Amino acid sequence: MHLATYIGLLEQGERTLGSSFRQVAHGHAEEADVFHTCLNLAAQCDAHVEALAPAIERYGEHKDAEPERLHAEGLSETRSGGIGLLRDLHDLYLLASYLDMAWTLVGQAAKGARDTEMIQIVDSCDHETTGQLAWLKTRLKAAAPQALLVAD
Amino acid sequence: MAADRVRDIWGTRTAYASGESWPERVDTHLVNGVAEADVERWVQSACLLCSNGCGVDVAVAGNQMVGMRGRAVDRINKGRLGPKGLFGWQGQLRDRLTRPLVRRNGELVEASWDEAMGLVVDRSRALLEQKGPLSHGFYTSGQLMLEEYYTLAVIGKAGIGTPHMDGNTRLCTATAAASLKESFGTDGQPGSYADLDTCDAMFHYGHNVAETQTVMWARMLDRLEGADPPQHVTVDPRRTKVAERSAVHLAVRPGTNQAVMNGLVRELIQHDWIDHEFVDAHTVGFEELARVVDEYTPERVSEVCRVEARDVRAAAEIFGTSQRVVSTVLQGFYQSHQATAASVAVNNMHLLRGMLGRPGAGILQMNGQPTAQNNRETGVDGDLSGFRNWQNEEHVRELAELWDVDPIVIPHWSPPTHAMQLFRYAEQGSVGFLWIAGTNPAVSLPELSRIRRILGSDKVFVVVNDGYLSETALLADVVLPSALWAEKTGTFTNVDRTVHLSEQAVEPPGESRSDLDIWVDYARRMGFTDRSGRPIPRWDSPEAAFDGWRECSRGRPCDYSGMSYEKLRGGSGIQWPCTDEAPDGTERIYTDHVFNTFDDYCETYGHDLLTGAAVTATGHAATRFDGRARLKAAPWTSPPENPGDDYPLTLSTGRTAYQFHTRTKTGRAPELNEAAPDAWVEISTDDAEALGIAEGDLVRVESVRGSIEVAARVSRIRAGTVFVPFHYGDGDGGGRRRAANELTITAWDPVSKQPAFKNGAVRLTRLAGGDGPAPAPDTTASARVTTAEG
Structure with a gap:
């Protein structure tokens, strides 16, 4: 059974995304909305890790060698300026997309396993991950013309 | 002639009962030495010193403005003017720029x-x-x-x-617009001032109407003095004049509006004070709303907001059992970190009870400024x-x-x-x-x-x-x-x-x-x-x-196509929409409970209230709102800045009755300047005692961003919160910093993008004794404790 592997990926991925949101918040603190929103979203990621606890208890979380290629890289540093903001938010978008799909796949398995509790966990967490993606997309779209056309 | 509108801000009472029309009372001010007979002409206008929009006639003699008179015929004020309306225009007569x-x-x-x-x-x-x-x-x-x-x-x-x-x-006013757009699909005020004449309860959310719209408060006071007065409920950290006249005053900790709103909505649901037929036919989102508010018991609200659980219950009961409620909302909600979410929650309350689009049941998401x-x-x-x-x-x-x-x-x-x-x-x-x-x-x-x-x-x-x-x-x-x-x-x-x-x-x-x-x-x-x-x-x-604008507005909610300068001359102001079909304007919108949420008509598809993420066209179409209002929910989140060891007090900023915006006009009007000549900081008795601060002492107020030095006013504000009026710039303060915004944080609501002025952590230090009381009015929420207690 490989579900445990995917739950492990999810847990690790949420930790990575949470710390990446924090990284971007502090790296772009002068963008006040980015600062406050990213910190709020990081807290959501923390809550997702906690929400996974019962699933980990039930299924374990092996870190299998096979899906290693799916490991998500977090952000280790932030770039500066308008274009830097764009690229950092873009990176967050990729990470969150990766998690969005991971939640979807775990949700599919939970349905197959008739695990009602797991289905609920996935629904509520993935709903927030979708919200994170929607915010990132809204913010990126607003920032792009200025950053790509006018900024120094 | 007008009585002394500086000391007597709201003027003589003209009491009226529910369902009667508000009596006329004409207020006039002419400058010293000018008699009515000297006035060469009266020119029609409306007051530009708050969002109320009182109709006025400007007295002109010798090509100079010499006075002001309220227009008795106008539906907004029936002749009344507040202190700013009577005196503020004089600020235009001095210190003007004349060349580029x-x-x-x-x-x-x-x-x-x-x-x-x-x-x-x-x-x-x-x-x-x-x-x-x-x-x-x-x-x-x-x-x-x-x-x-x-x-x-x-x-x-x-x-x-x-x-x-x-x-x-x-x-x-960005949040007024944003909250209306989120709930109803487009901007556009559901309520009408006429609703104040027939309602049986009024809720004021972060709205110190006694000072921000003094003539509107005069109307409310006249209802309070008449037969069948409405009950008032106020959510405000300060003991305002409005709070004093309220059956329930929820003096919430700044930054917790969304928690108290979720608590009130939950009470409505728990007691089934819900118009189910209305909710089923005219709204979308009830189940999600009920789910989100479920954890906000009165006890939880009490803990987060630092108010009494029984007061939360009492406020909800007034809303839940009244037949006609008017809610008014302003900066206490708009200038907070979950501004749109909390203001949308006010709309939700009305939608849950079907309380809009009929006389006496209305929402007034207020504006701050006149235009x-x-x-x-x-x-x-x-x-x-x-x-x-x-x-x-x-x-x-x-x-x-x-x-x-x-x-x-x-x-x-x-x-x-x-x-x-x-x-x-x-x-x-x-x-x-x-x-x-x-x-x-x-x-x-x-x-x-x-x-x-x-x-x-x-x-x-x-x-x-x-x-x-x-x-x-x-x-x-x-x-x-x-x-x-x-x-x-x-x-x-x-x-x-x-x-x-x-x-x-x-x-x-x-x-x-x-x-x-x-x-x-x-x-x-x-x-x-x-x-x-x-x-x-x-x-x-x-x-x-204006004619160009009439065309632009045609067919939209704010339809001016049926108006003209000629039509606006002579009588009262006219409410939009004003069209060929409704040539005299429209007192109340949404009377058929069909809202502006159609995909091809709405002004926005909406946003996530927590992050501001935009809903897509496809997402909106899939929900099929089709004229039904959107019930939107959000949990309470902690404000961007909280008091701590270094900065233990919460800062709120706001207005006083006598000044407008940054005082460019009102600061130059002698009566108004004298009434509120300089900035101050309001502090509770408890906090003043703990810090060794007495009335009138010079104190330094510091945040991590800056500091000001102003006189302390010991007032009836809630403990733990201090208040500084935002009107006073540094330009005329004699080198001493006194502008509230030296202290405020750069942060804003995710949907309306309105800055969260009413949040921030500060500390106070006593610098010196004062030579008398602080220069803060005693006629308003800034009253000295000693005065207020008699």
């Missing part, structure tokens, strides 16, 4: 209009060539005329093509003109057709840029041309040290239109002297959609010009033209601009 100023060798020096406009146009052209339209930003006001806003909207959106246009309405509504309507404040939806290509095409330009010229790839982002772009240098009109961001925006740095920087060329050499004008590269209210003709619209004509009564001083004339001059010099080669804008007079 340009910066030479670091100094502002007088210049001709030709020189000044030449500089503006040269810089504008050069930047448009080098960097394109995104290099240009416009930051306007809540105090210009509809015609001026619409003219600038057309120049900015069709002539230049920049998305960077906003007003200081972002600081005062803020027009900035919203015309779309110079981060909207598309006529409450159109930037995500809707058809709406953009309508505008393109009207303005005769290619739709691609009109920026609509994202929402227009909000003020805080506009200043951020200026800070980074990507906006290199910033035109500010009729507002004073160097006093009114948060974190002033940063704003001064941006405006004073070489990266951005700053043009300022103003009547005075304000703190902002002092930092500009070019200052253009503006004609003010009563020195030009135009219209403006109040909180409850009432449109007034304000006629020119006197000539502007010196070489001053109206903002409309200034922008038309700019556009002509720039040579903006439409596809047919006609100039943009096609007009150069207020009345022609």
Whole structure:
């Protein structure tokens, strides 16, 4: 059974995304909305890790060698300026997309396993991950013309 | 003649019972030595010193304004005027700019209009060539005329093509617009002032109406003195006059509005004070709302908001058992971190009980400034003109057709840029041309040290239109002297959609010009033209601009097509929508409970209230709102800054009855200046005792961003919170910093983008004893404890 592997990926991925949101918040603190929103979203990621606890208890979380290629890289540093903001938010978008799909796949398995509790966990967490993606997309779209056309 | 409206802010009572019409009471003020017989003419207008929009006649003698009289015929005030309305206009008679100023060798020096406009146009052209339209930003006001806003909207959106246009309405009314758009699909006030005459309960959410709209409060006081008075409920951390007259006062900790709202909504659901038929037929989202509020028991609310659980229950019971409730909402909600969510929750309360669209049951999402509504309507404040939806290509095409330009010229790839982002772009240098009109961001925006740095920087060329050499004008590269209210003709619209004509009564001083004339001059010099080669804008007079706007608004919720200057002359103001079918205007909208949420009609598809993420067209269509209101929910989140060991107190900022905005006018009116001459900080008895601070002591108020030195007023504010009025700039404080916004945080609501002025952590230090009480009024929420207790 490989579900445990995917739950492990999810847990690790949420930790990575949470710390990446924090990284971007502090790296772009002068963008006040980015600062406050990213910190709020990081807290959501923390809550997702906690929400996974019962699933980990039930299924374990092996870190299998096979899906290693799916490991998500977090952000280790932030770039500066308008274009830097764009690229950092873009990176967050990729990470969150990766998690969005991971939640979807775990949700599919939970349905197959008739695990009602797991289905609920996935629904509520993935709903927030979708919200994170929607915010990132809204913010990126607003920032792009200025950053790509006018900024120094 | 008017009694002393400074001491007696709300005037003599004219009590009336539920269902009766509000009696007339005409207030007049003529300057010393002028008798009624000396007045050569009375010129029709409306007061420009708050969002109430009281009808006035301006007394003119010898080509000078000499007094003011309320218009008995006007539906808004029935003749009454507050202290600002009676006295504030006198501020226009002194310290006015009369010639353009340009910066030479670091100094502002007088210049001709030709020189000044030449500089503006040269810089504008050069930047448009080098960097394109995104290099240009416009930051306007809540105090210009509809015609001026619409003219600038057309120049900015069709002539230049920049998305960077906003007003200081972002600081005062953005959340009113945002919350209405989220709940009902478009902007547009559901309620009417007439609802105040028949309601049996009034809820005030962060709205100190006794000071912000004094004549509206006079109407409420008259109901309180009459038969069948309504019960009032107030949510406000200060013990305001409104709170004193309320059956329940929820003195919540700043930053917790969303928790108290979720608690109130939960109580309605728990007690089944719900109009299920209405909810089923006219709303979407009840189940999600019920799920989100479920954890907000009165006890949880008590813990988060530091109010009594029984008061939460009592407030909800009044809402749940009254038949006709009016809710009013203002800055206590709008200038907080979950501004839109909490204001939407007020709409939710009314939707759950079917309390709108009928007499006495209404929502008044208030405006802060007198013409803020027009900035919203015309779309110079981060909207598309006529409450159109930037995500809707058809709406953009309508505008393109009207303005005769290619739709691609009109920026609509994202929402227009909000003020805080506009200043951020200026800070980074990507906006290199910033035109500010009729507002004073160097006093009114948060974190002033940063704003001064941006405006004073070489990266951005700053043009300022103003009547005075304000703190902002002092930092500009070019200052253009503006004609003010009563020195030009135009219209403006109040909180409850009432449109007034304000006629020119006197000539502007010196070489001053109206903002409309200034922008038309700019556009002509720039040579903006439409596809047919006609100039943009096609007009150069207020009345022609108004006619242009009537066309733009046709078929939209804010429909002015049935209005004209002629129709607005003589009687009362008229409420939009005013069309061929409703030629006398419309008292109440949504009377059929069909809301503006149709995919092809709505102004926005909505947002996530926690992050501001935009809902897509597809997402909106899939939900099939189709005229049903959107019930939207959000959990309470902790505010961006919380008090701690170093900064143990929470800061709130706000207004006083006697001053308006940054005091450019009211500070120059002798009666008003005397009533509230200098800034202060309000502190509770408990906190004052703990810090060894007595009434009138000079104290330093510090946040991590800056500090001010002001006198302490020991008041009945809730313990743990301090309050500083935001009106007082540093420009006339004798070198001592006293502007509240030295302290405030740069943070804003994710949906409305309104700055969270009512949040921030500060500490107080006593510096010296005072020589008497603080210069804070004793007639209002800032009253001394000793006075208030008798």
